[in-house]
Amino acid sequence: MAALCVEELLARAEQREAEPQRSVTVEKELELEFDLGNLLALDRNPPTSVPRAAGAQRESRLRSLARDNTQLLVAQLWGLPAERAEGAAGPLLAQLPEPSYRLPREKPLPRPRPPTRWEQFARLKGIRRRKRTSLVWDEAAKQWRRRWGYGRAGGDPARDWLIEVPAGADPDEDQFAKRLCEKRERVARNELNRLRNIARGTLPGRGLHPTGHQSRVELGRASEVARVSTASLGRFQPRLPKEPAAPPSRGGKKRRFEPLLGDLAAERSRQLELLRGLGSKKPPLDLTRAVNKQLREEDAEAAKGRKRGQRGKRGRPRPGAAKGKKAGTRRQQRPAGKKRG
Amino acid sequence: MRPLTEEETRALFEKLAKYIGENIQLLVDRPDGSYCFRLHKDRVYYVSERILKVATNIPGDKLVSLGTCFGKFTKTQKFRLHVTALDYLAPYAKYKVWVKPGAEQSFLYGNHVLKSGLGRITENTAQYQGVVVYSMADVPLGFGVAAKSTQDCRKVDPMAIVVFHQADVGEYVRHEETLT
Numbered sequence: 001m002a003a004l005c006v007e008e009l010l011a012r013a014e015q016r017e018a019e020p021q022r023s024v025t026v027e028k029e030l031e032l033e034f035d036l037g038n039l040l041a042l043d044r045n046p047p048t049s050v051p052r053a054a055g056a057q058r059e060s061r062l063r064s065l066a067r068d069n070t071q072l073l074v075a076q077l078w079g080l081p082a083e084r085a086e087g088a089a090g091p092l093l094a095q096l097p098e099p100s101y102r103l104p105r106e107k108p109l110p111r112p113r114p115p116t117r118w119e120q121f122a123r124l125k126g127i128r129r130r131k132r133t134s135l136v137w138d139e140a141a142k143q144w145r146r147r148w149g150y151g152r153a154g155g156d157p158a159r160d161w162l163i164e165v166p167a168g169a170d171p172d173e174d175q176f177a178k179r180l181c182e183k184r185e186r187v188a189r190n191e192l193n194r195l196r197n198i199a200r201g202t203l204p205g206r207g208l209h210p211t212g213h214q215s216r217v218e219l220g221r222a223s224e225v226a227r228v229s230t231a232s233l234g235r236f237q238p239r240l241p242k243e244p245a246a247p248p249s250r251g252g253k254k255r256r257f258e259p260l261l262g263d264l265a266a267e268r269s270r271q272l273e274l275l276r277g278l279g280s281k282k283p284p285l286d287l288t289r290a291v292n293k294q295l296r297e298e299d300a301e302a303a304k305g306r307k308r309g310q311r312g313k314r315g316r317p318r319p320g321a322a323k324g325k326k327a328g329t330r331r332q333q334r335p336a337g338k339k340r341g
Numbered sequence: 342m343r344p345l346t347e348e349e350t351r352a353l354f355e356k357l358a359k360y361i362g363e364n365i366q367l368l369v370d371r372p373d374g375s376y377c378f379r380l381h382k383d384r385v386y387y388v389s390e391r392i393l394k395v396a397t398n399i400p401g402d403k404l405v406s407l408g409t410c411f412g413k414f415t416k417t418q419k420f421r422l423h424v425t426a427l428d429y430l431a432p433y434a435k436y437k438v439w440v441k442p443g444a445e446q447s448f449l450y451g452n453h454v455l456k457s458g459l460g461r462i463t464e465n466t467a468q469y470q471g472v473v474v475y476s477m478a479d480v481p482l483g484f485g486v487a488a489k490s491t492q493d494c495r496k497v498d499p500m501a502i503v504v505f506h507q508a509d510v511g512e513y514v515r516h517e518e519t520l521t
Binding site: 260261262268279 | 369
């Protein structure tokens with residue numbers, strides 16, 4: 001009995017000793033791959049110990065697997081060079097190496113730029129972009145020079161010291177100024193087209209961001225938003241001289257009551273006025289009802305008159321069939337209807 | 342606490358007019374001082390200006406009552422008169438009903454007035470007219486609505502109801518905790 005007890009105790013003590021050991025040392029068939037810069041560990045071992053069917057066992061196995069791998073990662077971290085922050089008493093800081101694993105990007109890819117107007121036109125016409133060398137041989141200078149730009153082949157036309165007056169041109173016209181003016185126009189047109197292309201690409205917004213063109217409505221809306229974009233929601237913002245006096249309020253009507261100790265005399269007079277309205281038995285004139293009544297009376301009178309007139313015409317009852325009589329009356333009525341129409 | 346709005350004033354006056362008619366003017370415009378109607382916790386109070394000013398020193402949630410409570414607005418914005426308004430209805434009442442001493446107690450217990458208990462009634466009272474109920478000693482007991490006109494009262498049998506009960510001074514005992 002006593003020996004058994006001793007053996008049991010020994011076994012228990014052994015287990016207790018092995019417990020912390022097991023939690024620190026982890027055996028793996030394949031070594032893990034570490035990327036300490038990202039604090040990443042990759043386990044390539046097949047998860048054979050994890051059962052396929054979902055359940056409490058699988059959950060616990062997955063947990064223990066994750067724990068083991070974390071243990072390995074932390075052990076690697078302890079191997080890194082470390083230093084104490086804020087002297088000897090501070091926390092231990094490990095210096096991570098550069099991350100080597102390329103993480104996938106967090107944001108989606110940017111949307112492709114919408115084609116410019118020229119690109120659209122070129123695709124429609126089937127125009128292909130021809131590759132041309134940027135350097136061309138300049139015969140005069142005996143040198144390879146750029147096709148465009150500063151120091152280009154054939155000389156910069158803007159730097160010509162002499163220009164021939166074209167045939168049929170006004171001899172007094174300044175050809176240099178004309179060339180400069182044309183160049184400026186081209187630059188301006190290009191800039192305009194560039195902005196137009198940008199504007200075509202962006203969705204029509206509320207006109208809050210400055211673009212090339214802002215309509216009157218957009219500008220008004222933008223100024224309205226800017227006016228209330230202060231810390232006090234535009235309460236103390238003075239209005240511009242030509243700004244409309246009061247913008248339409250967007251919120252609902254707020255319930256307001258008279259002040260508790262306001263003008264009591266005015267309150268009394270208001271109540272007396274109300275009493276006068278209550279006291280008079282005669283209801284106030286309802287204009288629509290009165291007009292309707294008048295119209296109805298006129299209609300009734302007119303109908304009465306018409307009836308009398310018809311009766312007069314049909315004074316002597318014909319001995320013919322009822323059908324024929326009806327047709328006769330209809331015939332009589334028709335011209336009147338036409339006249340009215 | 343706040344003044345009544347236009348609709349609330351109208352509802353109040355229409356109800357009061359059933360009992361005192363155009364005499365409401367005497368309540369609104371009083372020669373002996375400035376009085377007004379104020380709403381507090383859905384109840385309408387008839388207050389003198391002096392008391393109103395004093396009452397502003399008390400926080401709204403702590404204020405239980407001020408002046409005279411005339412009645413309250415229901416959740417559907419109808420106005421109900423309370424018996425506390427009797428002091429102002431009785432002197433100006435246009436149509437009155439006097440009950441016999443034997444029927445007084447029955448009325449004060451919240452019952453309708455029967456023909457057998459009817460002592461006197463104002464001439465040409467219309468049906469469903471608001472009336473103030475008095476004892477034969479001219480003590481106001483409460484108010485109600487005439488179930489029958491004066492002419493009809495003569496014909497009906499003694500157990501028929503002639504005045505529907507609305508409020509009586511017995512409520513000061515019965516509804517002590519809710520009357521303010």
